[in-house]
Amino acid sequence: MVDIATILAGFSDAFTLEILLLVIFGVAVGQLVGAIPGIGPIMTMAIAIPFTFAMNPLTAIAFLVGVNKGGLVGGAIPAVLINTPGTPDAAATALDGYPLARQGKALKATKMALFSSITGDTFSDLVLITVSAPLAVLALRMGPVEVMALMIFAFAVLSGLMGDSLVKGMIAALLGLLMAAVGTDPEASTPRLIFGMWDLYDGLPLTAVAIGALAISEVIRRLAESSGSVDPAIQIASSGDPADDRVSWAEYWACRIVLLRGAVIGTVLGALPGIGTTAASFMSYAFTKASDKDPGSYGRGNIKGIAATESANSAVMGANMIPLLTLGIPGNVGAALIISAFMIHGMQPGPLLFESQGRLVYGLFGAMIMANFINLWIGQAGLRLWVRAISAPESVIYSAAILLCFVGVNMADGGLFSVVFMVIFAVLGYLMQSYGFPLVIFIISFFLGPRFELSIAQSLALTNGDLTQIYRYPVAVALLVMAAATTVWLMRKNAQSRARSEAVENKAAQEG
Amino acid sequence: MRRFSKLAAMAMAVLIGAPASAEEWAPKGSLTLEIGFAAGGTTDVIGRVLAKVMEEQTGWNIVAENRTGGGGIAMLTGIAKRPPRGDVIGMGVNMPVLAKLATDPDTMAFALDDLDYLGTVASTPIVIVARKDAPFDDMRSMIDYSIENGPISIGFIALGQRLVMEKVARETGAKFNLVAGEGSSETMKLILGGQVQAGFSSGEHFPFEDAGDMKEIATTAPERVSWAPDAPTFIESGIDIFFDPVFFIATTKGTDPAAVAALSQALDAAVATDEVAEAVRNAIRNDPKNLGSEGARQMMLDGLENFIALNN
Missing domain, CATH: 3.40.190.10 (Periplasmic binding protein-like II)
Structure with a gap:
């Protein structure tokens, strides 16, 4: 156990002017690049790592943590303001954020995203600081069979987002899984579905697919709808009501259950390496929608939708540090980059890290808490700028967005090859949207596909090819039962809401 | 400092009698070091330090990028297929590539001869x-x-x-x-x-x-590993199998010989530094070792035969 003197020494290392300034710089850079589709915090961290060689370990890691945390906040901005999310989890934020922005509540929506993000992040940081060791032990018990069951449970929850047509939803999900199968198989490294294109050996470029299908397809839709007049990208039909520009305490407090649930989902999934933010934000969103009295209001500008996704995806980040610091196992690429920074400075994260580098670890915790406050502060100031920038003419905003997407994907995913795929998936995404196939379902299953496949392969190997052995894994069985129960519950709920909306339509038809 | 190390590199080149043209060669624009594994792994850490040291020593602008897929196969395929301009080099580990070339050559888009080898960084016992x-x-x-x-x-x-x-x-x-x-x-x-x-x-x-x-x-190494003296080799255990994974660096076949010479010199100078040695020791507890351009090629050819035998 780390003694209190080490903890205090660590915190006092963190609260210095040098670290404060670098964290401010990191957060500002993170928020800026997070808001630019395609570049994002991960790539910024990768670029920044060589610059941290010369810094002392705590300064370097504090800076990288600042970039990472700033990026989480920044990612929601374009999603809410112009409906061009750069990542799948921001797509969940756009579902309700963008409708709010169109109603002239752009500042309210982005502020809610900021507050939710920081709430989730702080929650998972506190979990990390206080109970990371026992949580890490629990996470270790989640083996491949349990992860496979968890993925099935995730898919069951996500079926709540299928929309009106079950068939179209299934088609979108299967298409996502098919696209995820492109590349090499996880066991024998045999190439599949690459059609001689060796650049696909590692699968379709993730960023390119996400940005193409989510962001560029939205720009295409806007182009198709444009009438030639010069409009601002967002009609700020400001009601002049200052309430639309801020989030009141009552509004925030009304979301407390949603925020807490999102933070818990994010923390739990974040503590399990390799599952990622996408599942967390969508599961939180789907739960919130399904358990609300008025699920029909989601997707039309319900502030709880933003609270659900942003608290969940930000909570993943802090929790990802749990396996990293306690076991030395990175939960995602961002955490892997932080491991690189540790190793470059000659430290090997692992079970002995708290003992051998306790002071540094608590310094890092201090920097994380500091970064959360700074995130809030810079975010508050930055949002006004972003909202103002977005009131420029549509033609300027969207051409800038396209340009940034092209540049970002070109940099992030390795060259023009990825840009071509971005354009292909933009067209596919536009067509799917136009014909009523749920695009988010496609993207989620594309992102979850590889881990799902690997967990099935691992489970088969562990059970000697006999999946009926699953009864020996009680946690997995419980998750599968929950998956079945969720599916039944959601189908009932869907049927009810459909019946209700039909009744409303019939009534309207009769009255009309 | 940078000028000094450049001078030192030049002096060294003169001392070891390298062709003058190698000194004159420099990448047009930046040199990309593609790392065949994901960020955070041992290859990544060593590769990034190597890129930084090479940059300091040569004055070239060197960008380290992760290009994952098939344990370096995607990266090497890309390198084998590019025009040979000497602007992209790749760092991989021999084992995954050789295993695939031995078992499944038909699905591979390149052979060992499609690459020019610049040298090795270290062997990384498993x-x-x-x-x-x-x-x-x-x-x-x-x-x-x-x-x-x-x-x-x-x-x-x-x-x-x-x-x-x-x-x-x-x-x-x-x-x-x-x-x-x-x-x-x-x-x-x-x-x-x-x-x-x-x-x-x-x-x-x-x-x-x-x-x-x-x-x-x-x-799996041919001899016991210094940091694991109690772990017997497969051969000692009565199983006639060994392999020795090695970090190697290669570029596209047909690259200007002056460029290959300059690149492999730059690599050699970097591998000899304390900074790289420390990174290698931190990551894999082994000492760096550069077999040189020809040595790296021979190591790959021998390794392939070894793997073909393993598969039979």
């Missing part, structure tokens, strides 16, 4: 590790245990590792359930969580060994 409380201590007892008690689950991340265990099973009658992982850190997680009994590590287990949670069972 060991099989298990939890401290596993009911076996070495390769032999692990095999016996699986014959008596049914299959042992083994975590692996690369095709070569799979081939080795399949060969062991064929030769000894041992039974293994081979569980694929996305990276060595996942294998470590599976071992710690008790989902697999043993798994392959190229150094990722050090912190767990230090903490007393893991032990080394065997090494």
Whole structure:
């Protein structure tokens, strides 16, 4: 156990002017690049790592943590303001954020995203600081069979987002899984579905697919709808009501259950390496929608939708540090980059890290808490700028967005090859949207596909090819039962809401 | 400082009698070092330090990028297929490439001859590790245990590792359930969580060994490894198998010989620095070793024959 003197020494290392300034710089850079589709915090961290060689370990890691945390906040901005999310989890934020922005509540929506993000992040940081060791032990018990069951449970929850047509939803999900199968198989490294294109050996470029299908397809839709007049990208039909520009305490407090649930989902999934933010934000969103009295209001500008996704995806980040610091196992690429920074400075994260580098670890915790406050502060100031920038003419905003997407994907995913795929998936995404196939379902299953496949392969190997052995894994069985129960519950709920909306339509038809 | 190291590099080139043209060559624009593995792994850490040191020594602008896929195969395919401009070099590990070339040459888009080799950085011995409380201590007892008690689950991340265990099973009658992982850190997680009994590590287990949670069972290297003197080799265990993974650096075949000479000189100078040595020791507890351009090529050719024999 780390003694209190080490903890205090660590915190006092963190609260210095040098670290404060670098964290401010990191957060500002993170928020800026997070808001630019395609570049994002991960790539910024990768670029920044060589610059941290010369810094002392705590300064370097504090800076990288600042970039990472700033990026989480920044990612929601374009999603809410112009409906061009750069990542799948921001797509969940756009579902309700963008409708709010169109109603002239752009500042309210982005502020809610900021507050939710920081709430989730702080929650998972506190979990990390206080109970990371026992949580890490629990996470270790989640083996491949349990992860496979968890993925099935995730898919069951996500079926709540299928929309009106079950068939179209299934088609979108299967298409996502098919696209995820492109590349090499996880066991024998045999190439599949690459059609001689060796650049696909590692699968379709993730960023390119996400940005193409989510962001560029939205720009295409806007182009198709444009009438030639010069409009601002967002009609700020400001009601002049200052309430639309801020989030009141009552509004925030009304979301407390949603925020807490999102933070818990994010923390739990974040503590399990390799599952990622996408599942967390969508599961939180789907739960919130399904358990609300008025699920029909989601997707039309319900502030709880933003609270659900942003608290969940930000909570993943802090929790990802749990396996990293306690076991030395990175939960995602961002955490892997932080491991690189540790190793470059000659430290090997692992079970002995708290003992051998306790002071540094608590310094890092201090920097994380500091970064959360700074995130809030810079975010508050930055949002006004972003909202103002977005009131420029549509033609300027969207051409800038396209340009940034092209540049970002070109940099992030390795060259023009990825840009071509971005354009292909933009067209596919536009067509799917136009014909009523749920695009988010496609993207989620594309992102979850590889881990799902690997967990099935691992489970088969562990059970000697006999999946009926699953009864020996009680946690997995419980998750599968929950998956079945969720599916039944959601189908009932869907049927009810459909019946209700039909009744409303019939009534309207009769009255009309 | 930079000017000084440039001068030093020049002086060294004169001393070792390198062709003058190599000194004149410099990449047009930036030089990209493609790392065939994901960020955070040992290859990545070593590659990034190497890129930084080379940049300081040569004054070239060097960008390190991760290009994952098939354990470096995607990266090398890209390099083999590019126009030979000397502006992209790749760092990979021989084993995954050789395993694939030995088992499945038809699905590969390049052969060993499609690359110009610049040199090696270090060899990175692989060991099989298990939890401290596993009911076996070495390769032999692990095999016996699986014959008596049914299959042992083994975590692996690369095709070569799979081939080795399949060969062991064929030769000894041992039974293994081979569980694929996305990276060595996942294998470590599976071992710690008790989902697999043993798994392959190229150094990722050090912190767990230090903490007393893991032990080394065997090494695939031809000789015992300095940091695991108690782990017998496969050969000592009566199984005639070995392989020695090596970090190597290559570029496109047909690159201007002056460029190849300049690049391999720059690599050699960087590998000789204390900074790279320290990074290599931190990551894999081994000393750096550059076999040179021709040595690297021979190492690849020999390794391929070894793997073809392994697959039969």
